Amino acid sequence: MAQSQVRLxxxxxxxxxxxxxxxxxxxxxxxxxxxxxxxxxxxxxxVNEVKKALCVLIQxxxxxxxxxxxxxxxxxxxxxxxxxxTRYPRYIYCAKTLYGDVGEFLVEELLSHGQMLMSQVCxxxxxxxxxALEEGQSMDEFxxxxxxxxxxxTHFLQRVASPPSDSGDNADSETELQVMEKEMFLIPPAxxxxxxxxxxxxxxxxxxxxxxxxxxxxxxxxxxxxxxLSDEKNEDAPDKGVYWHVNFTRFHQFFRDQSVLSAVNSxxxxxxxxxxxxxxxxxxxxTVPLAPTTHPMSSHEIFQNLxxxxxxxxxxxxxxxxxxxxxKTEIVNKAGESGGGMYVLNMxxxxxxxxxxxIESVVQERFGSKCSRIFRLLLMKRHLEQKQVEDMAMIPAxxxxxLLYKLFSENFVTMQEIPKxxxxxxxxxxxxxxxxxxxxSRMLLDRCYKAMGNLISRREHENTENRRLVEKSQxxxxxxxxxxxxxxxxTQMSEVExxxxxxxxxxxxxxxxxxxxxxxxELQLDETIFLLESYLPGSAAMVMY
Amino acid sequence: MAGRxxxxxxxxxxxFDPGALGFGRGEGLPPxxxxxxxxxxxxxxxxxxxxxxxxxxxxxxxxxEFRGSMRESPYFxxxxxxxxxxxxxxxxxxxxxxxxxxxxxxxxxWNTFPKELRIREKKPKRLKLSVKPSLSGTKLKVKGxxxxxxxAENKLKQILQAEEDGEDDDDEDDEEEEKKKKEAEGEEEEEEExxxxxxxxxxxxxxxxYFDNGEDYLDADDDALEDGPVY
Numbered sequence: 029m030a031q032s033q034v035r036l037x038x039x040x041x042x043x044x045x046x047x048x049x050x051x052x053x054x055x056x057x058x059x060x061x062x063x064x065x066x067x068x069x070x071x072x073x074x075v076n077e078v079k080k081a082l083c084v085l086i087q088x089x090x091x092x093x094x095x096x097x098x099x100x101x102x103x104x105x106x107x108x109x110x111x112x113x114t115r116y117p118r119y120i121y122c123a124k125t126l127y128g129d130v131g132e133f134l135v136e137e138l139l140s141h142g143q144m145l146m147s148q149v150c151x152x153x154x155x156x157x158x159x160a161l162e163e164g165q166s167m168d169e170f171x172x173x174x175x176x177x178x179x180x181x182t183h184f185l186q187r188v189a190s191p192p193s194d195s196g197d198n199a200d201s202e203t204e205l206q207v208m209e210k211e212m213f214l215i216p217p218a219x220x221x222x223x224x225x226x227x228x229x230x231x232x233x234x235x236x237x238x239x240x241x242x243x244x245x246x247x248x249x250x251x252x253x254x255x256x257l258s259d260e261k262n263e264d265a266p267d268k269g270v271y272w273h274v275n276f277t278r279f280h281q282f283f284r285d286q287s288v289l290s291a292v293n294s295x296x297x298x299x300x301x302x303x304x305x306x307x308x309x310x311x312x313x314x315t316v317p318l319a320p321t322t323h324p325m326s327s328h329e330i331f332q333n334l335x336x337x338x339x340x341x342x343x344x345x346x347x348x349x350x351x352x353x354x355x356k357t358e359i360v361n362k363a364g365e366s367g368g369g370m371y372v373l374n375m376x377x378x379x380x381x382x383x384x385x386x387i388e389s390v391v392q393e394r395f396g397s398k399c400s401r402i403f404r405l406l407l408m409k410r411h412l413e414q415k416q417v418e419d420m421a422m423i424p425a426x427x428x429x430x431l432l433y434k435l436f437s438e439n440f441v442t443m444q445e446i447p448k449x450x451x452x453x454x455x456x457x458x459x460x461x462x463x464x465x466x467x468x469s470r471m472l473l474d475r476c477y478k479a480m481g482n483l484i485s486r487r488e489h490e491n492t493e494n495r496r497l498v499e500k501s502q503x504x505x506x507x508x509x510x511x512x513x514x515x516x517x518x519t520q521m522s523e524v525e526x527x528x529x530x531x532x533x534x535x536x537x538x539x540x541x542x543x544x545x546x547x548x549x550e551l552q553l554d555e556t557i558f559l560l561e562s563y564l565p566g567s568a569a570m571v572m573y
Numbered sequence: 574m575a576g577r578x579x580x581x582x583x584x585x586x587x588x589f590d591p592g593a594l595g596f597g598r599g600e601g602l603p604p605x606x607x608x609x610x611x612x613x614x615x616x617x618x619x620x621x622x623x624x625x626x627x628x629x630x631x632x633x634x635x636x637x638e639f640r641g642s643m644r645e646s647p648y649f650x651x652x653x654x655x656x657x658x659x660x661x662x663x664x665x666x667x668x669x670x671x672x673x674x675x676x677x678x679x680x681x682x683w684n685t686f687p688k689e690l691r692i693r694e695k696k697p698k699r700l701k702l703s704v705k706p707s708l709s710g711t712k713l714k715v716k717g718x719x720x721x722x723x724x725a726e727n728k729l730k731q732i733l734q735a736e737e738d739g740e741d742d743d744d745e746d747d748e749e750e751e752k753k754k755k756e757a758e759g760e761e762e763e764e765e766e767x768x769x770x771x772x773x774x775x776x777x778x779x780x781x782x783y784f785d786n787g788e789d790y791l792d793a794d795d796d797a798l799e800d801g802p803v804y
Contacts, residue, residue, distance in 0.1 A: 044643050046650040064689055077650065079690045083681055084648045086690075093687055101687045117635040121628070140642060188685075269684065393621060544633060548623050551632050 029470065030107075032477040034058050037110040039484045044113055045084055048073060052081040053090075056105040063100040088142035089188070089273055112276055114480065114554045119279050123184070130175040133157065135184075135274060143188050143271040150176055183278045188271040281317050284562055288378045291385075292352075292359065299340065300348055304360070306333050307373050320376035320566050326367025357381040376566040383469055383563040386556060390472065391440060398423055399431045403463070406441060411460040432461065439471050466567045473560040480553055487546045494539050501536055504528055647679045 034057045042050040051071045056062060062070065068078050082103060085091035090109045096102045116139050124132035133153045138144060154169040179185045285308055293301035310333055311322035331345055340348075349371055352360035359378045364370040384407060392400035402421050406412060412420070418428040435441040446458040491498070508524045528536070623629070643649060683691065 043640065045648055048650045076692050079692050080650050083686065083690050084650065086686060087648070087681055101689060116639060117632045120635055120639075121632055136639070140639070140646060142648075269682070271682070271685070393618060396618065544637075545623065547636055548629060548633050551629070551636065552624055 029474040029477065032474050032481065033107050033111060036477045036481040036484070037107045039481055039488075040110060040113045043484065043488075045081075048077045049081040049084055052078055053085065053105050053110065056091075056103060057107045057110075061102040061104040063096075063102050065100075067103065109276075111477075114550060115558065117551065118283070118554070119274065119276075122279060122282060123179075127175050127179065130157065130172055131179060134172070134176055134179065138185065138272065138274050143273045145270065146173075146176060146272055149272070180272075183275055185272050186275040186278075188273050277317060280558070280562065283558060284318075284375070284379065287382055287559065288359070288375070291378070291382060295357070296348075296351065296355075299338065299344075300352060302335065302338055303330065303345065303348055303352070304373070306330055306335070307360075307371065309333065311373060318375075320374070321361075322373040322375065324363040324370040324372045327369045327371065328367055330371070379559070379563040379566065380465065382559055383465065386559055387440075387465075387468060387472060391435070395431070395434060398427070399435060402428070402431055403435065403440065406461060406463050411444070411462045413458060413460060417461065436461070440468055442467065466564070469560050469564055469567065473557065473564065476553060476557045476560065480550060480557070483546050483550050483553070487543055490539060490542055490546075494535070497532060497536060498539070500532075501528060 034054055037057055038050050038054040041053045051073060052067060055067060055071045059070065064075075064078065064082070067082075068075050071078065073081075082091065085105060086093065091103055091105050093101050093103045119139065120132055120136050123135040127134075130153065133156055134149060137149050137152055141149075150169055150172045154172045157172075176185070289301050289305055289308075292304050307322070307325060307330060310325050310329060314323040314325075327342075327346060327349055330349075331340075331342055334340060334345070346369070349360065349362075349369065353362045353371065357377065359374060359381065361372045361374055362369060363372045388400055388404060388407075391403045398421075401423070402417060405417065405421050409416075409420070414429065414432060417432055418425045421428060423431070432441065436443060440463070441461050442464050444460045444462060445452070446460060447453075448456045448458065504524060504527050507527075508521065511520055511524060
């Protein structure tokens with residue numbers, strides 16, 4: 029699996045940051061941690077280029093560095109962070125649904141820059157929104173800051189832990205990190221929002237800026253650009269040294285909760301979904317994020333915290349809870365009788381259910397519905413002999429044998445030999461077929477990484493094949509745009525349009541269509557990857573089933 | 574005789590026994606393959622179409638926009654363009670980013686980044702300064718004043734010293750400065766000889782400020798242009 033991860037990581041780095049970063053990244057990912065000189069020797073690139081690449085990777089939180097025993101600094105790349113690049117659009121969209129456009133822009137800026145000061149990011153976003161709004165209106169930076177603070181409060185953004193400094197000794201770094209954990213979500217006092225100072229919301233932007241004491245001349249509109257950060261005046265930012273980045277764990281937790289809720293919704297009904305949502309909200313305060321099970325909560329507590337518009341009485345709530353607890357998927361477990369019944373949400377089981385459903389649909393689409401029937405049968409019954417499979421699945425024997433062995437050859441199904449006699453004669457041995465969820469999930473995850481890598485390289489291939497055509501169309505568009513801005517008449521415009529012949533236009537359309545299809549597949553594949561990735565760490569403890 | 578039965582001469586037959594694998598007589602191994610296997614395994618079932626809907630479209634648009642903006646960002650490190658096969662005269666006058674080669678394009682916070690990743694920018698101005706004193710030194714010498722060669726050298730050393738103090742302490746810088754000093758001194762000597770041979774009065778016809786090329790003289794150009802004004 030590491031090999032397909034490294035390949036995928038390399039492709040992602042290449043498209044995001046260029047070939048030099050890709051070389052450095054894949055070298056470190058496949059060979060381990062190295063110091064600067066070894067990297068330069070190994071990748072055969074220039075020293076300056078390697079330095080630039082390392083800076084970029086550190087800035088985007090994909091790399092760590094530490095001093096080793098000999099005093100040199102060793103760099104390690106975290107390939108799982110690199111793989112998160114595929115999920116960036118999903119994070120941005122999630123922020124949009126939760127916090128609106130302001131949240132969306134905040135998260136987008138932070139994702140494209142890696143880490144930034146709060147003042148910088150707020151300023152950029154407010155400029156960007158000001159530019160996007162109509163004339164006369166302007167976005168108050170106060171609003172932006174408020175949203176930022178909310179994002180921090182709900183832990184979607186967090187502070188960058190300060191790494192061990194170059195010259196410091198090792199003893200201090202431990203305490204530093206501990207201190208950082210407590211402060212992870214604290215806004216520096218300089219940036220705290222002072223509610224008393226604000227008079228009105230949108231149009232008083234100039235007033236607010238004067239009171240802030242920061243640059244009061246920032247009325248000029250700046251285009252949305254990832255312009256170099258050195259443009260900004262770092263020195264007089266009040267929160268110097270406090271960098272923020274996106275907290276991916278929190279987003280993952282949110283996604284996981286969303287998928288569990290939608291599963292409950294489709295399996296039972298929306299009341300059950302609301303109940304589970306309430307349970308999740310209660311457990312947010314008491315449980316460590318990404319724990320396998322939540323803290324037990326009493327049904328009284330759940331009843332008190334239910335949203336009022338649901339209009340459930342205690343009895344119905346009790347019935348729903350019993351229904352959930354007795355459900356085969358074991359998402360909700362009853363942990364005791366005190367307090368009207370203590371209930372626990374078992375997230376690991378929920379993820380397992382989701383994974384099983386995913387894998388079942390994979391089997392169905394790849395091998396057919398009869399195979400899927402056999403697969404589900406094996407999931408239910410855990411160990412079956414071949415003859416039993418034929419009988420229970422109600423499929424003719426020859427076909428059943430064929431399908432079972434096909435599944436076995438593709439490693440979806442495992443086989444256990446149990447000999448009756450010491451000489452292991454085949455005619456006198458039980459051959460039991462079963463499914464090991466952990467193993468199958470791993471295998472599928474590896475396949476998914478490979479598939480994602482294939483999608484990206486196919487997209488690249490399409491681009492290079494049609495590069496000449498794409499460049500031509502870009503040039504034509506540029507000519508057309510310049511003609512239009514200088515006020516040309518329609519004959520000239522139509523001449524320019526005709527520079528691209530109809531078959532070329534068709535080819536261009538087809539290219540666009542293909543590329544968007546490939547990208548959409550990537551996004552959808554990423555959802556499966558996310559599900560499998562969240563399931564795997566918890567299931568490692570369970571060896572079989 | 575040799576050759577009967579299974580001997581070294583017998584190439585007939587297979588290296589393994591088909592009976593042991595479970596094939597009966599007559600049935601058997603698949604026919605020999607005459608072409609390479611197909612590139613892709615056969616696709617039995619067509620895949621389900623992709624998700625549709627507003628959310629999917631929006632996500633797609635976000636993804637494409639993000640990708641496009643990352644390409645333009647300073648984090649995207651473009652590899653250095655390959656050198657052209659023939660050096661063209663117009664290359665000297667190209668302003669297309671030859672000066673941006675060294676820098677990073679954005680400043681990280683050096684408190685949190687390891688200091689060894691800092692890229693030292695080569696400053697072309699040092700070359701300019703090293704040219705100047707050598708000429709003034711020779712002119713003075715040609716006029717016949719004694720001890721001026723030494724003065725010129727002292728001046729040169731002072732200038733280089735001032736530069737050194739203004740920069741970060743770095744071993745490379747010192748080495749480069751020593752090299753520059755030696756270069757300048759070497760040039761000085763060469764030019765002395767040239768001037769002795771040529772007409773003496775050429776040195777006084779030109780105003781001393783003639784060779785002042787201004788601040789942005791060497792910024793946009795290659796090292797090759799430095800040879801220009803030395804006639």
